[in-house]
Amino acid sequence: MEKKYLKLNDIDAYKIAFHLSNKVWEIVVVWDHFSKNTVGTQFVRAFDSVSANIAEGFGRYSKKDKIKFYRIAMGSLKESLDWNEKSRHRNLIPEEIYFDIFNELNTLPLEINQLIKYTNLSLKK
Numbered sequence: 001m002e003k004k005y006l007k008l009n010d011i012d013a014y015k016i017a018f019h020l021s022n023k024v025w026e027i028v029v030v031w032d033h034f035s036k037n038t039v040g041t042q043f044v045r046a047f048d049s050v051s052a053n054i055a056e057g058f059g060r061y062s063k064k065d066k067i068k069f070y071r072i073a074m075g076s077l078k079e080s081l082d083w084n085e086k087s088r089h090r091n092l093i094p095e096e097i098y099f100d101i102f103n104e105l106n107t108l109p110l111e112i113n114q115l116i117k118y119t120n121l122s123l124k125k
Contacts, residue, residue: 008058013111017051017073020080020104027093035092043083049076050108054115063123070116077108 008014024047028040050073057069084105088098 008055011054011058011115013073013108013115014051014054014058016104016108016111017047017054017077020101021047021051023101027097031092035090039083039086039090039092043080043087046076046079046083049073050080054112062125063119064125066119066123067116070112070119074109074112077105077112081105 021044025044028036028044031040053069053073053076057066057073060066060069081102084093084098084101087093088095093101
């Protein structure tokens with residue numbers, strides 16, 4: 001029987017975070033210069049950081065290294081919630097888009113925690 005290896009694109013947390021980062025990019029890219037420079041850059045960076053840190057953790061070899069990056073992704077997730085909130089309050093995104101992003105973001109803590117748990121159980125070191 002052939003052993004199946006987990007791939008980055010098999011991880012739900014990564015797929016959700018990657019999708020969200022592209023969604024936020026598409027929203028911010030059309031903003032005016034001031035909005036992009038103040039809120040937009042941080043908004044995109046925070047979202048990009050979630051999927052990027054999951055990817056970096058996935059590429060690490062030790063359990064401790066992997067989990068460290070998954071926890072950094074969780075911090076970036078909290079930052080993303082903040083920028084989503086600021087974007088709504090500053091009338092940069094409509095309520096509907098805010099809630100779409102908010103609802104998707106709220107699925108990520110469970111997914112990232114499951115990834116951490118899986119890593120803890122699957123790897124010896």
